[in-house]
Amino acid sequence: MTAAISTFIIGIILGYLGQRSRMCFVGGIRDFVLVRDTYLLRGLIAFGLTAWLTFPMTGLILGSRPLSFTNPDGVAVLLTIFGGFGVGYVSTLANGCPFRQHVLAAQGVRSSIAYLAGFLAGAVIFHSWIEPLLLRFLP
């Protein structure tokens, strides 16, 4: 329940700030490539740097061990590159990252509402068909 309540509140804060700042997590790279505009890119870098500094600090406060991750195998690396590439490419065509699309949908942009409908349908499609298919054909 803690996770649900906290993500709900964090979501409201991020949604509010995201609407006021027009933040987009792919738009920064796009704007920089297109017109050398760094406004959104600076937001992206600020997010990454802050998280990078905050992870060890919360580790110190909680006295916990550093986060442990499993060593990736070759298939996972390929799938992650392919997936990451697709996220970046299609998000650029769609004119904004998933976060930006949520904000635009709440602003009344109807194509973003259609995007969100596809987004939610996509989750069911992935776990019903794509993932079983992958598990069957990949080692």
Place this chain on the structure above:
Amino acid sequence: MTGTRPVSAVPMGIIAGILAVAAGSFFDVRPPEAYGVCMACHARDLVNWTLNGVVRTHLDVAPASLFFPVLTPIGVLIGALIASKTSGEFRWQKPDSSVKAFLYGIFVMNFALLAGGCSIRLLLRTAAGEALGLIGFGGMVIGVVLGTFWLRWRATQ
């Protein structure tokens, strides 16, 4: 990019970074690690958890969302609605192409679940020190750059 920006992108990024880490460390949004904010995975959890409860499917849900799903997508929609209503920026806009946007949504969600995160979580995993996160984020940057080149090329045709 016109109009006033009462909140700039840099403070937004800083606040988002702190909240994303805090969610995982202090508010039980784990496992998996570095799961504090993700628009794709959290939306997936919400949809699958709801379907599992209502029509008894057995779709995958992250451990953090087993008993009650994370509500980030709903929070973001409400927060952005409040911001757009109070600033007078809320306006129903006609879509360019709803079908195209719908398909984009399907594709981005599938790619994101394949990579294990949307653009936000890929960067969050990178910041947490996960090699796979960095790989995914690198793939995403290449994707955005090529996508931008494609848009520019199409605009000149």
